[in-house]
Amino acid sequence: MHDLEQKIGETEILNIPELAITAGETVCIQGGNGSGKTALLRALMGLTRCNSGDVIVLGNDMRRIGASSLERLRADAIGFVFQHYRLVPYLSAFDNILLPCYFSSKRKEEAERRSETAANDAFRLIRKLSLKDPSRLSKDAANYSAGQQQRFAIARALVGKPQLVLADEPASAMDSNGKKAVYQLLQDECRASGATLICTTHDENSIDGFDRYLDMKTLNLARERENRWSL
Numbered sequence: 001m002h003d004l005e006q007k008i009g010e011t012e013i014l015n016i017p018e019l020a021i022t023a024g025e026t027v028c029i030q031g032g033n034g035s036g037k038t039a040l041l042r043a044l045m046g047l048t049r050c051n052s053g054d055v056i057v058l059g060n061d062m063r064r065i066g067a068s069s070l071e072r073l074r075a076d077a078i079g080f081v082f083q084h085y086r087l088v089p090y091l092s093a094f095d096n097i098l099l100p101c102y103f104s105s106k107r108k109e110e111a112e113r114r115s116e117t118a119a120n121d122a123f124r125l126i127r128k129l130s131l132k133d134p135s136r137l138s139k140d141a142a143n144y145s146a147g148q149q150q151r152f153a154i155a156r157a158l159v160g161k162p163q164l165v166l167a168d169e170p171a172s173a174m175d176s177n178g179k180k181a182v183y184q185l186l187q188d189e190c191r192a193s194g195a196t197l198i199c200t201t202h203d204e205n206s207i208d209g210f211d212r213y214l215d216m217k218t219l220n221l222a223r224e225r226e227n228r229w230s231l
């Protein structure tokens, strides 16, 4: 990523002169409210396009990629944990976790290679996130607690070994044991498959185990980057 700039109206949201992340690296990006963490991950996912600069993700130029290639890239190669989970509320927790396997035969085959069936892989992931009884995954996603929904969102991002995992504050709804389990699972799964992991957090306390830690204060030179709404 070079000279990336993103504005909404006249407001500069991102101004990142340089960010290079090597394939297979695990990176934690720390920053306060409004510092641009979500905006950065959305740019990497191609959910928003930047006004200028180069954003290259897995060899793809995200400012110029066509709509169908972008959809294929996201479905096959990118797992995203949204800050507010974005589960489909009327599907079961289990079906939410398996959604990437319905959209991508590549991810379905990868899940099957690992655990014989994609369903087994979903159970394997969710067990590692401290939900022990798979039968409890059958209720609609909206009926679970925030911490449980966040776990399903994490499992959904990891199923089928995407090449890149982007996780926006993935432990925000967790208690301290849950936090550890989440970061451990994200790191373990990505290291085992050689995937690149980029997590954001506003947590000032150290989160162990990442290869590299970046601070939005030095990464993002956008003019008014924190607490833009404060008086």
Ligand SMILES: Nc1ncnc2c1ncn2[C@@H]1O[C@H](COP(=O)(O)OP(=O)(O)OP(=O)(O)O)[C@@H](O)[C@H]1O
Residues within 6 Å of the ligand: 008, 011, 013, 031, 032, 033, 034, 035, 036, 037, 038, 039, 040, 083, 202, 225, 227, 228, 229
């Ligand atoms: N659609 C929008 N219109 C105007 N400003 C926006 C919009 N989306 C984001 N912003 C602004 O961009 C800045 C960066 O927002 P972003 O959500 O990336 O911050 P963040 O670091 O993820 O914050 P938090 O930790 O609170 O989630 C904020 O100041 C926000 O107000």
